Amino acid sequence: MRYFFLAYAIIALLVVGIFGFRGQKFSSPPIRIFPDMKEQDKLRPQKPDAFFADGQGARKPVSGTQPRGFNEDGVKEIGGIAEPEFGGQTGYYYTGHVGDFYGTGMPEELTLTETNAAAFLRRGEERFQIYCMPCHGKSGDGQGITGQYGVPGIANLHMLKAATYPDGQMFEVISKGKGNMGSYAANVPIRDRWAIIAYVRALQTAKEAPYEAVKPAFDAAKAAGQVK
Numbered sequence: 001m002r003y004f005f006l007a008y009a010i011i012a013l014l015v016v017g018i019f020g021f022r023g024q025k026f027s028s029p030p031i032r033i034f035p036d037m038k039e040q041d042k043l044r045p046q047k048p049d050a051f052f053a054d055g056q057g058a059r060k061p062v063s064g065t066q067p068r069g070f071n072e073d074g075v076k077e078i079g080g081i082a083e084p085e086f087g088g089q090t091g092y093y094y095t096g097h098v099g100d101f102y103g104t105g106m107p108e109e110l111t112l113t114e115t116n117a118a119a120f121l122r123r124g125e126e127r128f129q130i131y132c133m134p135c136h137g138k139s140g141d142g143q144g145i146t147g148q149y150g151v152p153g154i155a156n157l158h159m160l161k162a163a164t165y166p167d168g169q170m171f172e173v174i175s176k177g178k179g180n181m182g183s184y185a186a187n188v189p190i191r192d193r194w195a196i197i198a199y200v201r202a203l204q205t206a207k208e209a210p211y212e213a214v215k216p217a218f219d220a221a222k223a224a225g226q227v228k
Contacts, residue, residue: 096168103168110194124199127192140203153180157200158207170197
C-alpha cells in the first residue's frame with residue numbers, strides 16, 4: 001500500500017510541476033502535447049508570410065481559375081439554364097415553395113421537353129451517385145456505405161413518395177439539410193438539385209413497376225454488364 005501512496009505522490013508532484021497550480025501565471029510558453037489549431041502553419045489573410053519569396057501571404061488565383069458563378073465572357077449558365085450568383089431568390093424553382101406550401105413537379109424554368117428529359121435524368125443520376133449514393137445507397141434504399149460505419153438516421157428515399165413528401169420539400173432538404181444531413185446548396189447547383197429529385201422519382205417508379213414493364217431495359221442493362 002505504501003508504494004501506491006508513494007507513486008500517487010510522485011504523479012501529483014509531476015502534474016503540479018508540469019501544469020502548475022490553477023491561476024498561476026508563467027513567463028514562458030506552456031507545454032502542450034497537442035499544439036492549438038490557431039498556432040498551426042497556415043496562411044492568414046492579409047498577413048505577411050515568410051514562406052513566399054515576396055513575403056506576402058495573400059496569393060493570386062492559379063492561372064485558369066474560374067470563380068463559382070462567374071464564367072467566361074460573363075456567361076452564368078449550367079446546362080443552358082441561368083443560375084443566380086447569390087441566394088435570396090423567391091419562387092418555386094429557387095425555394096421549393098409555392099406560397100406557404102411545398103410545391104410538386106418540375107419547375108417551368110427547367111424547360112424540360114421530350115428531347116432533353118433523358119439527358120436531364122442522366123445528369124440527375126450522375127449527381128446522385130456523387131453526392132447522395134454514399135449515404136442513401138445506389139438504389140436510394142438508405143443502405144449506403146456510411147451506414148455501415150455507424151451513421152444513423154439515413155432516409156430510405158423510397159419511403160418519401162410525392163403524395164406525402166412533395167418535390168419542393170425534397171429540394172429544401174437538399175438545399176438546407178435535415179438532421180445529420182448538412183446543406184448541399186454550396187455543392188449542388190439549383191438545376192442539379194432538381195435533376196437529382198427527378199432521378200429519385202425515377203428510382204421510386206422503377207421499383208414499383210411490374211417486371212414485364214422493365215424487363216427489356218433490365219435485359220439490356222444485364223447484357224451490357226451494368227447489373228448482375
